[in-house]
Amino acid sequence: MKAVLQARDVEKKFGAVVAAANINIDIFAGERVSLIGSNGAGKTTFVNMITGYLKPDQGQILLDGHDITPLYPRAITHLGVARSFQIPQVYGELNVLENMLVANACHDQRLSFWQPARRRQAIERADALLDRFALTEHRARRVAELPGGIRKLLDIAMALTSSPKLLLLDEPTSGVSAEEKFPMMETIMAGLGQDQSTTVLFVEHDMDIVSRYASRVVAFYSGRIIADDKPEVALATDDVRRYVTGELLSE
């Protein structure tokens, strides 16, 4: 099995705050990796460094063995890394289909001045994805009017338009009511397609979700990795129970 993503001694400080300290990690094709940790532990910083939004102070990030550390988000996206956002970054004033068309257009390598954005292939591809994410019924709705959960799904669907090899989900179920969380994850997993081609890295707080959907858990605490293993093992370690799930009181 070869590593899709590798982090080598990645360090990042914001002033005195250590957001990442000697992060070393290999992510393998088809894995469903969950990043856990209390707020400010460095999960999102790590995601932002992978997508190139933040540059590490030290260390490298490799995609399929190529160093992507110096690249801009756009370049990294074109190399096959897509992400969704904790607060969905969707176009509230456009309808659902149009959002997908935007994603489509952005993904398009050879942009055209005259080719209509609404040409048939584009719409078909969009509809296919919408269908996989059970969004077809909302197809023509203005996104601003849609509930948060739907917007999160759309956000992810847009990210998937480029059929990336690595997908980063930033708290996919945050802001979703408890009873909706599981159906939500089900749809997402369904949306990802059964073939394990897409490697998924998702930041998550809900341990039930983690243990149900993650094939591997990476736990962060103040910028360091304090556990990296199968969910049942990782969640059982003392550090995780102390600093992440808070089952053990930190003395």
Place this chain on the structure above:
Amino acid sequence: MAIQGNRKATWSRKAVSTAVTLFASVCAMGSVQAQETFKVGIVSFLSGQAADSFGIPAVNGAKVLVDAFNKGSAPAPYNKVGFGGMKIEAIYVDENGGATKQVQEMRNLYDRDKVDAVVGYVGSGDCLAVAPVAEEMKKFLILYDCGTPRIFEDGKYNYVFRTASHAAMDNVALARYLKAKDIKVNSFNMINQDYAWGQDSKKDFTWTMEKLYPGAKAGEDQLPKFGAGQYGTEISALMSKQADVTHSSLWGGDLQAFILQANPRGLFKRTQVVFSAGDHVLPGLGDKMPDGVILGARGAYGLMSPKSALNDWWWDLYSKAYNVYPVQAPYRMVQSLLGLKLAVEKAMAANGGKKPNAEQLAAALRNSEWDSPAGKIRMALGGGHQAIQETAIGKTRYDAAKKMVVLDDIMRFPADCVNPPANMKTEDWIKAGFPGAKGCP
């Protein structure tokens, strides 16, 4: 010459003239078909920087004159009612807003308001822009004020006329005045606005000086931007380079600001200042105007206008209406309207009393000449389309008794002395040393 001087002289003459006019108008009435009107579009600055000094005085002048015409109260030979019996209807348009707007407004005047003639335009740019349009539309256009010689030296027109001399006259006359009064000039500074008017004036003056004062060297050459308002820096520059004479073609608000700022700093004591177009600020500035400044009016206008029945009548007409005496702008307006009146009436005499069309008007005005309050206007240049006229230069003195600035040492320059002969460009004429200049004092 001052207002008081005028008043005494005029009473009797007014009585006569009115009597004459009444009689004349009676005859006139019969000859012309009832209630026909002659529409004139009058364009000048009603807003913006040129409004106070040029536009509004000119329009004011036009208003009183048109009334006088319609009443038939102007002295002979201008005593026919209106234009040859036709009532004059004037439409006033603001020249502010740039040449593009002017072209559109003039088209509207001709096509929409159906005016028979347009009289207007102070800005050289506006004149350059509208002239070809009137030509293309085959409509009658009189440019009454703008200074640039380019219009008739670069272009050929059938329907476009300018009833005032172009700006070269002003600076040639200035330099000649200095020479005639043999003021010694080893060096001269200049301050002119950084646009066509200023740049042209500066060139004309420099070239003329090269001829009349071969030894004199040009020093500071300041070009503040139009409407700068603040001249402290320029004044320092002018003061730090000592010069016998300081020339400026500033006008309006800029000129007033310059004077107000330069006077306390003693510029006027250090150097002989000469203004090529400064007369129009005298009534306003009053005692704020330093003495001994040599200035022109772009013609024999205002305080330098020649004594004549016509001038006295006009002077009273204007100063009674607006209790300030007329300066250059209204003079140029009145001379254009007088010329237009005669042209119309001449054309009507030729075509049997009908309202003349553009061709007939043009034919009547071309190469014609007439008396204006500022002396004789002769359409001598540009194939009979560009006027030349006499001009005068004087020296300021604040007369505390009259509570006004008066001009002393007024020297008159006949048209042929300060204007190039026909078919010769101004620049060449000056550089060639004024060939054919006649009657210079």
Place this chain on the structure above:
Amino acid sequence: MANQLGTTVSSIATPVRYTVMWALGICIALSLAGMVMPKWLTFLITMAAANGLVSLGIMVLMRGGVVPFGQGMVFAIGGYAAALLSNKLGIKDALLLTLCGGVIAALIAAPFAPLLSRYRGIFFAMLTLALSMVTYGLLMKLEVLGGSDGFNMGRPTLFGQKLPDESVGYIMYVLTISVSTLMALLARIYFDSTRGLITVAAKENELRVEYLGGSVRQAMAINFILAAFCGGLGGSLAVMALGHIEPNFSFWTTSGEFVFVAILAGWQSVIALFVASTVLEVVRSFSSSYFPNTWQMSLGIFLLIVIRFLPRGIGSLWVKGGGK
């Protein structure tokens, strides 16, 4: 005004051939109407259309969320280019001159495009303003270009034909509205294209566009060049209709009016742009002939009323507004 985007993209639905037919219809109708119109009106519309082209360029940029306050610069460049080519190099053909005006404006604008693509909001507006004012200063200076007075341009020809006094106005009118119609069409197609869509998206959320793999700066740069092209066309057409050009073409008030037209039109409809431009000309011309002393005031009041009560522009009158 993000809440127009919805309709902007929805209106893509109308297939191109309908748009083309519409455009041709309008163009022909106007040309016919021109025969019976009074001359002042044809001229007014000619100028309105020429100015409209400049505002069309502004619209291209506004869809990306930036508004240039110095489009007078490209307007002037196009104008001077056409006038000089005709006076100095003897290129007389109106159509060719129009094209040259556009191309040259685009070429001169191109070097600035990468720089400007970094700017947003008021800074973009101000930098374009500054550039146009520098251009203005230069034009005032260059006496070969007639300095502040500018200079007159000889009458153009069309397809080798001289244009007689009687019909020159009408021919320029037809030429101008034809060019405008063509550009309006192309603009519509561009707006509906994939690039056009990215521009619209960049306006609401640049970051997301980047994360989806689209380049916002490239889009902005291209839009700026296209806008310059439109402005150049407008400038060259205007100068041919006027027969005169002067630095004022690049003055900030000129640019301001172009922006106003674009705002007045709103972003949905390209037609609205030319309607707006015409409305402005009409208001200006009538107010200055009926209130010679207060035309500026009446124009100002008109602007205020429009901005207040038609916040989404004239276009919103017939394009159904999306959103609240």
Place this chain on the structure above:
Amino acid sequence: MLTILIDGLTYASWLFIVALGLTLVFGVLKILNIAHGSFYALGAYAAASFVGWASAMKWAPGFTLVAMLLAAVAVAALVAPLIERGLLRFFYGRDEVLLVLVTYAMFLILEDATKLLWGANPYYVSEPYTLFGNIDIGNQTYVGYDFALVALALVVGMAVWWWLNRTQQGKIMIAVIHSSEIASSMGVNISRVYMVAFSVGIFLAALGGAFTAPMISVQPGVSVGVIIVSFAVVIIGGLGSIEGAAVGAIIVGLARSMAVHLAPVAELFSIYLVMAVVLMFRPEGLFQRIQARKI
């Protein structure tokens, strides 16, 4: 060279006062006020009238200065609330460019309004200009009044600074300048702040106009020249930045006086050039920090 410096400063002085108002209004209301020049003009006209009355009422010449100050106050007190409450507030929250157009319309209206109020004839306020006598420096004679203006500019600058940094109201202003959302969420009465800021801004414009009136002839068109140049100042200094306005004014003043003394030909667009260059290399102006977008 001393002359260049002095000329630059005297030019910068009134410019600073005017630009300060412009930058304050932008900082707080986020409006780039094209009509600012018209308020400058209003100030000049008001000063003309007030000084006229003052001398009519036989005030001591020294008090003409007071009269000019009162003129500026009057403009701010009468016109500013009228425009802010009666017009601007209907446009708050629209995007910046739209607001620029609103002020452009205001500019057009005020142009004619002043003309209707004061007519087209020029006004003179020359009395105060001679109050401070003359000062000889080198071979130059300067008018004391010019230096008085520099002093005034300093006073105004410090007053505004003190107001913003040492008073409750000022601190609120600063807060609003940084983020009106946060400020209002903290319970600041935004609309009142707007009103105050706008009035102060207008007061400064009018003050600049009132105190330059003695050097110029007050007549139609004085506003136009002021607008772009004060724009240049605030853009160079950084929109909404007080210290920026000061630096910007000095830069513009010096740039201009250097042009005039060393290369008169360049005077016309020296200012625009500086403006363009600054924008290219320091878009936010010299005194503005960039706010990064968060996700």
